[in-house]
Amino acid sequence: MSSSFGRLFVVTTFGESHGPAVGVVVDGMPPGIAVDPAELQRQMDRRRPGQSALTTQRSEADQVEILSGVFEGVTLGTPIAMLVRNTDARSEDYASLKDVFRPGHADHATFAKYGVRDHRGGGRSSGRETVGRVAAGALARAAVATVGVTIAGGTVQVGSVRAVRRDWEQTEQNPVRCPDAKAAADMARVSGVVEVVAMGAPPGWGDPTMAKLDALLGAAMLSIPAVKGVEIGGGFGMCALQGSQTNDVFDGHAYLTNFAGGIAGGISNGADIVARIAVRAATSIGKPQTAATRQGGTTTIEIRGRHDPCICPRVVPVAESMMGITLMEAWLRQRALRGRDR
């Protein structure tokens, strides 16, 4: 349960960052969806570290192998297991951390939870766990595309530099994956805000109470490592506005504004679905830091390993994936409810 997202479109990741492999099982994919291995690998490559000076230098091919659920190029409707071997995990870098809880990391909380831990890197808390999410997300995006839904994302704020434009074609053209080329030039800091948008979703997805589409999206986004906030549509920016300013007027055809971020009362309203997430800075830094030890004292550590100076661009494909996975879940729930395709 704790490693799965979704109930109808169930995405279960597995694997420690320095174990034999990481991967994912996707259960609930409808049959007959075409799977393009090249597109799948392209998404894996977008997530892969070592793509620019901004991201970690750990270089793994991250070749994904499909183990089940796909036959003659289409999904069978059965679980799709996908596997990526860990090939470049220099565990020895972490030997000195066996009894040390690094600041900012989950080391202490993990030990408190389980009583044992794989001290070689973050284990399950490592960003490497997102390999499985992106693989699942690639399939989810292919599936929702069959009903006209497309997903785009990018870094929209770093420090106080904000993207003004949303030119999604730009995002792969600059290292910070910003949809505003001009703003991108000024973004080189360590944390920021990523925005992800789904276009083409019909009205009617999501539920009115506990399973609001906002809530599913919130869980999806806040399950991404380093994400500590999420807002839908106008979000925190609405706290100084009145109802007469933020009530999106629907003229029978389209919404004139989108403060609701495409979700009214938990249910998609046909407008773009917009989420923004707060990405904190990488917790592995070069500077010496005070760290607690398992024995109850403190020590000073300098983290070697290889880490991401700027996480945002790598979070973009993960956030897009979680958007795709969330919409698959909402879509299938609506199909169950109404018995028709959308």
Add this chain to the structure above:
Amino acid sequence: MSSSFGRLFVVTTFGESHGPAVGVVVDGMPPGIAVDPAELQRQMDRRRPGQSALTTQRSEADQVEILSGVFEGVTLGTPIAMLVRNTDARSEDYASLKDVFRPGHADHATFAKYGVRDHRGGGRSSGRETVGRVAAGALARAAVATVGVTIAGGTVQVGSVRAVRRDWEQTEQNPVRCPDAKAAADMARVSGVVEVVAMGAPPGWGDPTMAKLDALLGAAMLSIPAVKGVEIGGGFGMCALQGSQTNDVFDGHAYLTNFAGGIAGGISNGADIVARIAVRAATSIGKPQTAATRQGGTTTIEIRGRHDPCICPRVVPVAESMMGITLMEAWLRQRALRGRDR
């Protein structure tokens, strides 16, 4: 599924705003927890409208009746059903809205989803659905209190007025439920930010990947009507900071800062668990507005009914309840994992 929160501590609400009743079934409550009907009713009363000039004038006693699961003052470990009758629902106020989709409301999205709807008020999308959450939350809070966890919440921002102090004893002393009496005096607008804090949770609750405690809390908070954003700890404020600034140092006994909001890598770390939520303005307003009709045209409406000019103070007990409910879920999951009480 869509009306339930949690998998071990399952809170299922039911009821339309203008139907016979609203209520909740709580399944998974451990046996032997003392239930104090007066405290339960006190929480119901905090949620109740008509408490001040700031909130809606609909006046219902909201007497909660426990139908099952409690015997001789303690929980049995069986499902606890609680019922509140709807006694003051002036349905006729809504007759003119049968074929109209109000701006800002879920009317259009609801009709697109179900193809039928109870047009008398918000139905399931009404704030009245939170009656069941607060009843469940009162029990959840009593349960987590047995292991030393207490929960407090308040309005911490309205417009550009921010609370500086966090004096939780103050929250019931001013109509906006602000933990800073001085700031409260300036808070009279329509939307804002509510903060909720859990104190006393041990390290080890939550999970490292899909079921991060951040994610559970995110889903819980974003399932509350009118909430469009959530942040944990430093949240969006961290987007201009570096890792060396936001890495909370643990000295073996306590965390020197709390940018993580008490959750590291998805797992509680022993510090206070802090969530802040963005509350949009009430969508029912007095001004004339353009609304779409079911037939595809538009019309101009003036909403009568009785609604909340300022939602924040009423959201406070609901957010506290969802915090309590989320921690129950995390606590029980940890008990299953480790086989001991905390």
Add this chain to the structure above:
Amino acid sequence: MSSSFGRLFVVTTFGESHGPAVGVVVDGMPPGIAVDPAELQRQMDRRRPGQSALTTQRSEADQVEILSGVFEGVTLGTPIAMLVRNTDARSEDYASLKDVFRPGHADHATFAKYGVRDHRGGGRSSGRETVGRVAAGALARAAVATVGVTIAGGTVQVGSVRAVRRDWEQTEQNPVRCPDAKAAADMARVSGVVEVVAMGAPPGWGDPTMAKLDALLGAAMLSIPAVKGVEIGGGFGMCALQGSQTNDVFDGHAYLTNFAGGIAGGISNGADIVARIAVRAATSIGKPQTAATRQGGTTTIEIRGRHDPCICPRVVPVAESMMGITLMEAWLRQRALRGRDR
């Protein structure tokens, strides 16, 4: 979780036998299904005790009240809560049983599980819990009927007397609810076998592995009080037969035999879905019996209360209900998978 059946069509019962009320919340019902209160009450009456000399004399009207989810005679797609008050619970009959664990009952196991218990009757283990199942089953049956599925059931074996015919119109004509009038005349003992059949289900419902339709049905049937066995189609009778005898031949239009009970590899094949369940004798009997005490000793008890000399006829509507509930779950899952009505 523990009081719910299903994940898409979620039926959650609540209530102790001698508490204020019993009831059910049905979440996941598609919108637009007509609800006939008279038919709902008719099913409640079929379950009700005191219908013949064979069943218990506890006489309660069991008037069911719909609290939510139905508006102007049709389902809204929102949770449907239904309530039945306990009006004739003579708790004093049970006062002497406070510290005694009755043989055959769940008293000891319940106390071991929870550490507390409502000693007045069976609490949750009472047959009275099935009130909620039958109410939910009535709605489930109305829903599956919209796609042509009808459900019938009856007592087919008591002691060594077996029904030969399956004339489902006969079942309400004799006190044991046997579809074979001639066999019914000889059935007056205390335990037996109930058969329940669903006609009209299309091929394709159910799943091939963990969620086989056999498995869902097995869980549904074995969750009924007093049921200790279930078989699908040929069941235990196939253990002396060879594959050449039990392979149902499909001629492209129909199955020539039905050893599979309408389920092949976990998936409905279009033939009638047939389940038979073993119903043990009522555990409350008049004779003096040795019972354990909470203090660790033994005592001799004579159970007064009012109980069912023959359970089978009352199990029939419950088993039909669980068949209907199971098929709703399987139907909705298939709709999610394929995006079309059947």
Add this chain to the structure above:
Amino acid sequence: MSSSFGRLFVVTTFGESHGPAVGVVVDGMPPGIAVDPAELQRQMDRRRPGQSALTTQRSEADQVEILSGVFEGVTLGTPIAMLVRNTDARSEDYASLKDVFRPGHADHATFAKYGVRDHRGGGRSSGRETVGRVAAGALARAAVATVGVTIAGGTVQVGSVRAVRRDWEQTEQNPVRCPDAKAAADMARVSGVVEVVAMGAPPGWGDPTMAKLDALLGAAMLSIPAVKGVEIGGGFGMCALQGSQTNDVFDGHAYLTNFAGGIAGGISNGADIVARIAVRAATSIGKPQTAATRQGGTTTIEIRGRHDPCICPRVVPVAESMMGITLMEAWLRQRALRGRDR
């Protein structure tokens, strides 16, 4: 969802019989459980075909690889993925079956369900899917053994030959895996009854209503390929007995009889937990049979491939595994409820 068993101890299998691999992800395993690879492999070998003249000649090493969740010989509390490559799948044997639905198999139902299928063997409906169950079962059994629970199983009836003794040490000594050596000599037919017993489970596991331990076990057992019936304790044999005969007397220390099969009112009572399952004959047989074609006609087929003339001995380790998996689920649920180890 459809490929998973359990909610706290979640066992998700994947893989088609003639795809690249089969495997399983086990999520919810407590941390700190010792994993013995030799014992794991020994259970895999017990399941493996080609062990005697009675079972299929397909010979695969079935070497299981642990991909995650185990570190330095103990479980981490994180998901455990296990993989077995398919190395000896002669797909060409099945080429002629592309458009044919074999009698007794799930071919037609599978095609009706998904609209596509992997025609090379049974796909997900193949007995090969149980590889993942046995791998998960080996871990589950190691885990419940830490609280004193052991599990044994064997073939107890083939045709009309019934085992009288339950000498579980005998089961690996004869090809039919019968716990009665004398009866085993007469068992060479194709179908039968398997019994599986759990010893040492404490009272208090399971739930009183929808999640009765009987119901969980029923679902577990009926999810095994070829199983069409399950009975707990006295099962169908009780249908000729009265309550005074089948009420197990508890003398404060032990149960004098075990008609309840160790489960009273859905909750374990401390006695042995006993389930028996009806195993139908293998559906793949040598004889010519009439089969339907995808085009709507019929044809005559002779199935080559390699199949199990007698399935029972291979079902034994699978049934033991599902018993172990079910008890893990029940154990963890009870730990969540009570916050202590048993």
